[in-house]
Amino acid sequence: MLSQQTIEERLEGLERSNRRLKAILSILFCVGAVLLFIGAAAPKIVEAEKFILRDAGGVERGEIFANENGRGLVFFNKNGERALALLVSDQVNGLIIMDQNGNVRQSISSKVDESSWSIFHPGSDSAQFEVVDNGLGTALTVRDRTNGDRVSLGISNKGAAVTLIDKDGANRAVVTDGNLTFASFSKDGDIAWSPGWDKFSPEEQKQINRAIRGNLKQ
DSSP states (O other): OOOHHHHHHHHHHHHHHHHHHHHHHHHHHHHHHHHHHHHHHSOSOOOOSEEEEEOTTSOEEEEEEEOSSOEEEEEEOTTSOEEEEEEEOSSOEEEEEEOTTSOEEEEEEEETTEEEEEEOOTTOSSOSEEEEEETTEEEEEEEOTTSOEEEEEEEETTEEEEEEEOTTSOEEEEEESSSSOEEEEOTTSOEEEOTTGGGSOHHHHHHHHHHHHHHHHO
C-alpha cells in the first residue's frame, strides 16, 4: 500500500510534467503563429497599377506602371530626368533611350506593319539617322542639324536607290539599279549629267526631266 508521502511525490512529479508539456505546447503555438504570419506577409502574387523604385535616400529611380494607354518600365537618372523607357501598347511597342539631360537620343519601335530605329541629336525634333521597314520596303535617311534630309537609301520591289540632297532640299545625285544607273541634278531639279545623257535630243531631255519632276511630286 502506497504511503501518503509516496502519493504526494508522484503528484508533484505529474504536476511538473504537466507544466513542461504546457510550456512545449505554448512554444509550438508561437512558432506556428509566426510561420503563419510570415506566409501571409509574403504572398507569391502582388497586384498593383504602379510600382515605384527608390534609392537609399528615398529618391525615385524608376517605376513600373499599367494603365488604359499602355504598360511600361521607366528609369530615372540622378537628376530626376528620364533615362530609359520601355513601353508596350495596343498600337506600338518601343524602347526610348535618353542622355543625362533627358534628351531623347535613340528610339526603337515596332508595330504590326512597320519597325523603325532612330538616332537623335540633342534637342532635335527629327532623327538624324533613321531606318524604317514597312510594306513598301526599307529606307535609311540621314539628316543634317536643321533636320533636312541629306542622304536617302531605299530598297523595294521596284529596285534600290541612293539619293544625295543639298541643304535646300533639292536632289543633286541619284544612283539606282535601273536603266538610269547614275544622274546628277541641277538646283532646279533637272538632270545635269548621266551616262549617255548626251545621246538624247534636247526635247527628249526636257520630257525626261518633266517626268522626273512629276514623279518627285507624287
